[in-house]
Amino acid sequence: MSIVETSIADRPRYDCRDAYVETLAELAEADHRIVGVVNDSVGSSKLNSFRKAFPDRLINVGIAEQDMVGVASGLANGGRIPFVSAASCFLTGRALEQIKADVAYSNTNVKLCGMSPGVAYGELGPTHHSIEDIAWLRAISNLTVIVPADPIETAAALRWAAASDGPVFIRVSRMSVPKVYDEDYAFRLGRAITVRAGDDVTLISNGTVLWRAIAAAEQLATEGISARVLSMPTVKPLDTSAVVAAARETAGIVTAEEAVSGGGLGGAVAETVVQQHPARVTILGIPEFAPTGSAGYLLDHFGLSPDGIAAAARRLVTRGT
Template identity: 80%
Template sequence: MPRTSVADLPRHDCRDAYVATLSELAHEDHRIVGVVNDSIGSSKLNSFRKSFPDRLINVGIAEQDMVGVAAGLANGGRIPFVSAASCFLTARALEQIKADVAYSNHNVKLCGMSPGVAYGELGPTHHSIEDIAWLRAIANLTVIVPADPVETSAALRWAAAVDGPVFVRVSRMSVPQVNADDYAFVPGKAVALREGTDVTLIANGTVLWRALVAAEQLATEGISARVLSMPTVKPLDVEAVVAAAQQTAGIVTVEESTTAGGLGGAVAETVVRHHPTRVTILGVPEFAPTGSAAFLLDRYGMSPEGIAESARGLLRHG
């Protein structure tokens, strides 16, 4: 019986996993509180507010205050989960993330909602393609980009248990489940979702499933593509990246973010230090126009066929 393609699996909104997990964590630990910027609806936190009316703090549309309040709560022994559209959380409050959270090493969990190009058909002001790149540059901050609801839940549970600042991207775009139900998130570790010897595809977030479908297409052509899920952009799994550089002809990175300084940048920095190889970086190279998330990802070569063609091109010129 033929194997079901990842493309045919049911799709899920990772925000549902986010609120369900946060509610479970709050039941287990009274220290957990939510902090939002008038984003209860878009973060799907209405059920959390109903269950914990005194543990959801809405500061209004004031992102700098939101992060500062969260740092103060952490300083007082609480575990704040800051929930806001990633474009506003990371851009408007970047100084507070740097100084109040990371530099002070406060136990704050930053949850970037509707990241990448999926906030809505609102153009570059509401796209959040730069968040991974500039957060990677901040010390003490773990940066996680889950690919499905299982990984989102697992990453949040890890974040709640660890003492220190964490950023988690929470997808708005519906995605198939690509990880097993018993998946365990390990920071700084890649997951080999498909073995391969010819070329390596490294992806995370909403485009990981597209890389898996690309590998399926390549297999029909006799091309063996390794697919590495890289949920933690910082710290990066250096060992897995170097192994891919050594064992395959090159690497294609795929991410719903800018091509400068994100996952692709982290992978390129790693191979140039340890084992130089060809790297093709797929992402958003400019201020993207207004359009649906699916349209924009396809536009920038991140359809399954686009990813497959990048792998073919790398092999042709390798």
């Protein structure tokens, strides 16, 4: 079927920040409580148009991440719904204790939007990469962690976050991705989406890597290997029943994510599998500080390419027979 259908790799690509800012403006228009909070990250978050439309409602605290998150918590105390928008590396690294104490533990209605996560900053290097954010934030109680895969899911997750009461972290990618979902996609918290059915092996992914996992499944199909692809936008709370079903029904699970290969989506899946239905799991991620290279180069370098993911799946299937 991949012969007649256009491969996902050949579809047009989109920067999820465009969907982010468009949706945020739409939400802000409908609800006066919504405000943006930034650490001078207006340009990098593409929020210039938002600032123009809502000049009083874009709070720029300057280059001060701890203050940015504390201020957001205080804004929420005053009845606002702050969307903190900052490079994920600085938001989660610099303000981790504020995220823990002022947002999660205080249970304030703050939405943390980690922009340009993973290795999106490419050649700027590991100081600007945010591969640890998922693992750090997954360890914090009372904090939902969402990693959308395309502009449609980014917009849907934002709408869900605005309507829900409580702390949420959403990763917003800058690396362009093809659309994975139809326009009528509705985000459901904690639910995996079977984007491709299959029963030989399971690929679980999210964010910028999901389309690569789909492309890997296309490749495997030409070899007669039927790969199930689960999109897992919610890393926390995890859809454990979908994971257990995959462990039970297929030869093994490959997880693939643009994040450190311990403690993120792969870690969450492995914890579930080990405790509920032991099965073979291969975790693909970024195991170390990345060398110099563009974002695309680095994903390929660490095996997060369609070829790399397909190879890992093939090894699981072969070992299983």
